[in-house]
Amino acid sequence: MLRTNTCGELTLNDLGKTVTLCGWVQKSRDLGGTTFIDVRDRYGITQLVFNDETAADIKEQARVLGREFVIKVTGKVIERSNKNLKIPTGEIEIAVAELEILNQSKVPPFLIEDETDGGEELRAKYRYLDLRRNPIRNNLVLRHKMAQEVRKYLDGLDFIEVETPVLIKSTPEGARDFVVPSRMNPGEFYALPQSPQTFKQLLMVSGFDRYFQIVKCFRDEDLRADRQPEFTQIDCEMSFITQEDILNVFEGLVRTLFKNVKGINLIEVPRMTYADAMRLYGSDKPDTRFGMAFVELKNVEKSASEAPLLWKGGGEAAFPVFDQAELVIGINAKNCAAYTRKQLDELTDYIKRPQIGATGLIYLRYNLDGTLKSSVDKFYNEEDLKKWAEAFSAQPGDLMLLLAGKKDKVRKQLNELRLEMGNRLGLRDKNTFSPLWVLDFPLLEWDEETQRHHAMHHPFTSPKPEDIALLETNPGEVRANAYDLVINGTEVGGGSIRIHDRNLQALMFKHLGFSPEEAQKQFGFLMDAFEFGAPPHGGIAFGFDRLCSIFAGLDSIRDVIAFPKNNSGRDVMIDSPSTIDRKQLDELKIKTTI
């Protein structure tokens, strides 16, 4: 090694030792007679001192060291007069006797500090410099630790990590597949996997019993939102299990990660059905760090006794918007009765944005003096409003926010408003972790565009046995043995019990609009495999980037990825994708058509 120690480990225990350190010049202070230099490596920072006792030539050399120069120094560990107790090495410094410049550095285009002055684009272009900053590097160290813990936990439970292929087969539905032309098979293409789903199921057919893999997956989608064309999954599958077993094993995984990586003892993960999540939070991934569950004032699907307040039957109309609505729901923002007109207008504007699309917001203010004030109080009397406030369990000082409209739409809108209120009220603390299992997802969802049902999870998901009969009569009502793990309103994992019976799988393909020929062409190998003794099995996959970003307290997955791509799928550092040689295209027997 060029060094005897790292820059993060020397303390008073090492006084008097002669040591050699290597690292980058973090900063330099020239106080006339004395020069202090902070040298940095991955492990920490150590102060170097050059003073009257230092040889003149070395002192001179030290003076010209620029930021980010790579140096090697040898010297004695001495006690610092001016101690810095914030860092482990802050009580010592090195009296330098030898100094070697291992490499020079131009002045970096932005500050290599925890808080930098570089904009996002600049930092992306010089990602290798951004990665020098502690916050970014720490994210990747965290990611490494999490991967190690995942493997240790699963290995301890007899899971085997098996690498599945990256060059697989494109599926006709897979407009979102990345494809790879095969030179050896001209005119043919591989596809990059969106997930190793079919392979892990085949491994169950092979009797592998317990499989996992931390694996890159690929999706050629437009990258609005926080998506990357390549992302990493913790992919898992088990045989001879029930849904309950999967929930327990993987709740154990998440609990272990929180404990060993963050030192947090997680409570038992609560469970909620998809139906309840939609009803109470308008989302299949509710943020349960805070309450503010939806209260229904009217629900046309319910009888008058279940949701009575605005359900006045036929002729007792009062406020047309409510009367015509399928659903009138609201949330109680505790202690917000003092919200100003301006604040309420902001909220109204927020939910009227095209992405949310609400038409208006109704409020009910429970003043501290006990009076009630609503934007619709010309339609309802004090008695009515009181009943509403009771439904919300409201106290004086609370503010109730109501939306009305079509059931599905209004729930989604109120979900957005609830999250916004959570933000405004500081209820979404990044250091609080609230996990939740969401269970009993619908098997199918209706796609307006293609006018047919799609698999909500994927076509291999098993319907609940008691719901199979509904496939013929009311497919939208069929529930699946499918589950998601949600943390703080983000879906971090999802899975299902799979179909292991060829006939049921064929029935599913039929309901998804595949002809028997299409199903055979596309998934014949899997259906064939089911004829040779497929065991009952199920699994789950976690979005590893997302999980890491939640552990790191980040909003974006980008900074838990060493070399991420931008929203156009470009790596601006290496300038990729790029055009390729004509010769290469010719060899691949393809040409571009732009």
Next chain:
Amino acid sequence: MLRTNTCGELTLNDLGKTVTLCGWVQKSRDLGGTTFIDVRDRYGITQLVFNDETAADIKEQARVLGREFVIKVTGKVIERSNKNLKIPTGEIEIAVAELEILNQSKVPPFLIEDETDGGEELRAKYRYLDLRRNPIRNNLVLRHKMAQEVRKYLDGLDFIEVETPVLIKSTPEGARDFVVPSRMNPGEFYALPQSPQTFKQLLMVSGFDRYFQIVKCFRDEDLRADRQPEFTQIDCEMSFITQEDILNVFEGLVRTLFKNVKGINLIEVPRMTYADAMRLYGSDKPDTRFGMAFVELKNVEKSASEAPLLWKGGGEAAFPVFDQAELVIGINAKNCAAYTRKQLDELTDYIKRPQIGATGLIYLRYNLDGTLKSSVDKFYNEEDLKKWAEAFSAQPGDLMLLLAGKKDKVRKQLNELRLEMGNRLGLRDKNTFSPLWVLDFPLLEWDEETQRHHAMHHPFTSPKPEDIALLETNPGEVRANAYDLVINGTEVGGGSIRIHDRNLQALMFKHLGFSPEEAQKQFGFLMDAFEFGAPPHGGIAFGFDRLCSIFAGLDSIRDVIAFPKNNSGRDVMIDSPSTIDRKQLDELKIKTTI
């Protein structure tokens, strides 16, 4: 869980327990009154018994169970009368009280036994059934264990596993890159990495200090030999180190793997220069499980005193083939003097095969009676032959095999002959492991086709400082700080100390025939990075598939890969690659030209 126990764990300690097992019917023996069924899972085999005490309907059901049916049974653990001490569960059996068929199976197309009757193609098509066989599954369990051990060892030394991107940039030289059209950037392509080389070097520039990754890499080559288009590397890099540090750290890795995975305490790994390896074994990856090092009888590059025997100076010619040869070398096959004419002819035929291309084989037989017999004894007298035998340290009973010709060619040929003799003499035992570091590789190698030098390792390899001056005068002689780890004649890893100086890197690109513009276009991001304080660094990459295959005692890497491709790069199980939809091509703005 559907079971209380696996099929591999019940013993006499469990007598009397009521247990539930799940698994596959391995075999069934119907002895009239009693039916025995072996049920198998990943963990082992347990015998089930159905006899007079079994309910009649269950007994009847048991009789019709076919091979590979998936069953669930509940029953009591009882002692076997006919014990099988070869398996851990062989002293007990289960008296079955309940039997459920979880899934049926068609008769598999080949035997699911350690020794199967299925041909290679059939087993590839039904890979999921072949993976049920113990030998294949055990290989993948071994691979999992090795990956776990690699991670544990490197994590313990502060290495961080960082995922580098799979969608990267194609390099003009990279005719062997797989490319991926970008839908979002029409006309442009990503490439799949042949290795994460530049990214791991950037991580060193970022101060990550110690990086590793077990990572898929891709190479679009013709797949003669034992190659796969996608393969896995253990990729590693370290900063502030010398070559000696890398050798020690990774010798430690290999030693740990042998100890923890195979229970073998490896000796210290010997080291040999590339020059010596070529001289003594004609190969940069000598199989050192056995000796049979080359002996030079003549070497025109050496003085008469160094290699005297056939170096008679100008006029003393005897045997024209030897007289005209640059090199006359041979090996001593101990105790093979009794080889028959037929055996010698076989060897001659072997080395005359076009892949080897020797023109003839000369032998020298040291008979047990002390006489010498050679195929060229009409040219040389007994005294000459005696001297040759001495040079080989031959004993009566030995057989010396000699080749003559151009230096490089004849060494390669004799390497092949040596390996063949090793095979014939049983000196290449798969349970013996002989590792070797080969050091001081040449920096450049001459490419006949393009008539220029290519980087032997890659363009980022550092020349030995003392050889840099030779770059201008005699580039072929420049040695690199590059090293390979060889086990049993197979290169399992290779690496180098890298260039970390921009100017030296630019000089290298120049010598590799890059114009400054080409170098900048292709590797500008790396050269730019070198201007911002790149530390001295180096690394190594191991071929993980190959390493696993050696540990598993296999000749091919195919059976340490769950879903390998065949020699045409096809996965015959899923039938990939395949044609894709016109619509998909249109979206990608490409078309095929066949």
